[in-house]
Amino acid sequence: MPVQIRRPDRRECERCGRVERWNEAADAWRVDGGGGDVFCIHEWDINGAFLPFEGTED
Numbered sequence: 001m002p003v004q005i006r007r008p009d010r011r012e013c014e015r016c017g018r019v020e021r022w023n024e025a026a027d028a029w030r031v032d033g034g035g036g037d038v039f040c041i042h043e044w045d046i047n048g049a050f051l052p053f054e055g056t057e058d
């Protein structure tokens with residue numbers, strides 16, 4: 001079975017509330033609706049628990 005790349009299409013900063021969405025065309029995160037603190041060292045809610053690849057638990 002091929003490796004599936006699991007990529008969230010949305011992430012939110014747990015510190016300042018900034019929300020970003022994945023832009024497929026730009027292949028980059030883009031701010032969704034503005035807001036947040038530009039000086040914040042963003043703590044994304046997908047950190048830690050998110051596994052970028054399927055089947056890599058071992």
Ligand SMILES: [Zn+2]
Nearest residue numbers: 013016040042
């Ligand atoms: Zn932030």
